[in-house]
Amino acid sequence: MKYLLKAERVLGGRKGEVIKNGAVLVDGESIMSVGSADVVGAHIDPNVKVIDFGERTLMPGMIDCHVHLGFDGSADPVTRMKKSTDEQLLVLMLYNARLLLRSGVTTAREMGARSFLDLVVKEAIEEGTAVGPNLLVSNRPITSTGGHCWFMGCECDDTVAVKRAVRDHVKAGADFIKIMHTGGFMTKGSAPWYNQFDRKELETATYESHRLDKKIAVHAHGAVGIKDAVDVGVDTIEHCSWVTSSGYDYSEEAAEKIVEKGIHICLTTNVGWGRMSGQWLEERLQNISRMKALGMKFIAGTDAGINLVPHDKYVGGLEALRMVGLSNEEIIESATIVAAEACGIDQTVGTLAPGMRADIIAVDGDPLSNISDLWNVDWVMRAGTVPDFAQL
Structure with a gap:
């Protein structure tokens, strides 16, 4: 189907790309053309559906x-996952995928699921039998025996096991690899500051x-683990605390x-940051400010x-990026083109330009002036298809 979408402002995705x-x-x-409404709409086919979004x-x-589609965002998502059958x-993962799309998220990296279920959800969305964002999946996160998120099912304790796990995941259809290099906060007995793998295992x-x-995404809270990830040349560091x-x-x-090295950093800011306070948060923000001053890519x-942190509160994470000193333009870039570059999909998504996939959202407001206006996403197109919000 063909659409002509018109609005008071069109943001291309990069700084300064604003079309009044x-x-x-x-x-x-696919997107065929982007520009002023007078030019783009001058010679359109009479069968084109025109939608005027006004202001x-x-x-x-x-x-x-x-994201973790298999966690429910409750006070104790780990217990529910452990008790749940595949x-x-x-069912939960399909539900959460719908919540993401309803929030204006048209692409998501699934950072760890059980039993290769992320592949099932991805394939269902691509086939049109389920509704959700375009998914990049990592399958089960690689961890150590009893390590962070061990209950997702991929425990490894030496280089041979790590190598086999990477190969198994790629064979199954993983889009990227996720490894838990340090412990985490959600797994009992796991300390975030300790390494779960030695340097050789991470290098492998x-x-x-x-x-x-x-690409490989490395979960690293601990300072020593972050340094390891940098030295071996990973692609993204998750948390980087x-x-x-x-x-x-x-x-x-x-x-x-x-x-x-051009490593991208995912700080995993979220709606929960608005509930934080005290010295822990103050020092974290100071460190992030130093990172930003160096030109780090967030x-x-x-x-x-x-x-x-439920799946329909994505914009809370963008609001938290204001806390770390990013401008509204920088936040929008981090949520579009810079994120696409980090994922290796910037030739397909992340900007509005001819030839790009038609992943487009309409926002009631102007997020360049107020990033919180992104809570007001009231229309979504994913790959040229418009889901019925009444069903989301």
């Missing part, structure tokens, strides 16, 4: 670079991922290497599904 009284022409799954904003669909988890996972033409058993140990030297990702 703009329009987007869509044919099937709204049209912009690229947003990207959440860190069939029950699948990174080498094998890249050999198979896959710089924590130790007694506080923080931010390394300017390691941070500079992150910038030099990508939007919320860790959706973890404790009290």
Whole structure:
């Protein structure tokens, strides 16, 4: 189907790309033309469906670079996952995928699921038998025996096991690899500041991922683990908290290497950051401010599904990026084109331009002036298809 979408402002996805009284022409799954409404709409086919969004904003669909569809966002999502059958988890994951799309998230990186269920959800969305964002899946996160998220089912304890896990995931259809290099906050007996793998094991996972033409995302809270991830040359670092058993140990030297190597950082800011306070938050924000001053590339990702972070609160994570000093333009980039670059899909999504996939959202307001207006997404197009919000 062909659409001519018109609005008071069209955001291209990059800084400065704002078209007043703009329009987007869509044919099937692709964007054909973007520009002023007068030019784009001058010679359209009479069969084109015209939608005038008036004072709204049209912009690229947003990207959440860190979600867990199998967590329910309750106060204790781990317990529910452990008690659930695979069939029950699948129902939950399909439900959460709909919530993401309803929030304006048209692409998401699934950062760890049980029993390869993320592949089932991805395939169902692509076939049109389920509704949700375009998914990039990692299958089960690679962890150590009893390590963070061990209950998702991929425990490894040496380089041979790590190498086999990477190969198994790529064979199954993983879009990228996720490894838990340090412990985490949600797994009993797991300390976020301790490494779960030695340097050689992480190096093996990174080498094998890249050999198979896959990016690798590394969960790293601890300062030592972050330095390892930087040294072996991973693609994205998740959380990047710089924590130790007694506080923080931010390394300017390691941070500079992150910038030099072009590693993207997913801080996993989310709606929960608005509930934080005290010295822990203050020091975390100070460290992030130092990282930003170096020119670090931040990508939007919320860790959706973890404790009290439901999948329909994506914009809370963008609001939290204001806390760390990003401008509204920078936040929109982190949620669109910069996120797409980190995921290796910037030739397909992340901007509104001819030839790009038609992932487009309409926002009641102007997010360049007020990032919170992104709560007011009232129309979504994913790959040229408009879901019925009444069903979402």
